[in-house]
Amino acid sequence: MGEISGKSFIAESLPGYSSDIGGQIGMLWELIKAPLIVPLLTICVYICLAMSIMVFMERLYMGVVIVLVKLFWKKPEKRYKWEPMKDDLEEGSAAFPLVLVQIPMFNEKEVYKISIGAASNLSWPADRLVIQVLDDSTDFLIKVVLLQYLLL
Template sequence: MEQLSTTTLLPDAFQGARGDISMQFQLLWDQIKAPLIVPLLRVAVFVCLIMSLMLFVERVYMGIIIVLVKLFGRKPEKRYKWEPIKDDVELGNSSYPMVLVQIPMYNEREVYQLSIGAACGLSWPSDRIIIQVLDDSTDPTIKDMVELECQRWASKGINIKYEIRDNRNGYKAGL
């Protein structure tokens, strides 16, 4: 019987200790809440109100600007005197200027196909673009691969030129 009463008393003791701890936390929370938490929440609410006011003022300002632009009809075409590209004297009436793309190469085994393919894949009239592959490679197998890639694109109608230098003085591809 004594064992029964001690085992039944242990949970009550833990319950009392747990109740004491929760009461202490509640008391501590009540002491912290008033002087610390409430002013912080008031400051946060004030900051939110100020930010909301700033957003409102910005929306009103942008609305006024949009209405004024619509009323006065100010468009960039009227304000800035821009003109489309005039006809090219060399070719006649084409509106695309002549473009030269230079691709310097020096033992570019990993990226030569990507570089040449990117330049050849530009959406520009093929008669208005020249692509020069300037190869200073020292490895003859890489030179052959780059030259074959240039020939492959030339067979597709791309205006591509493969250039090599005998003398490698200066920077990569002589640029």
């Protein structure tokens, strides 16, 4: 048998032997391609096929669940017993819950009037409505203008 020299990777007795490194690497690739790479790729194909079938089954299941929910689920009108709020002259606006509206602002000179005006024009009893303007502006002029607007 041929000896393996320090300059080669493959024994000289193997068929297809060449003395250059590129040829030796090419021969190594040819030797390991069929017994190692092909079975590995085959396993990967089977795994992908199994995962595709699992995704299809999950979508089919979810489709059936959605159809059943749409057909047999109770509508909100049947599920909840609710009544609209009645106007009680004796209670006044105490039947309404207390509502807090927070308006965050940061250097927004252009929109502060629109935002505060929209919150002020809500159709809700004034004694049950709290409006907070949360201003983190760094511009002193905007803070002054906003404060003047709120005090009016």
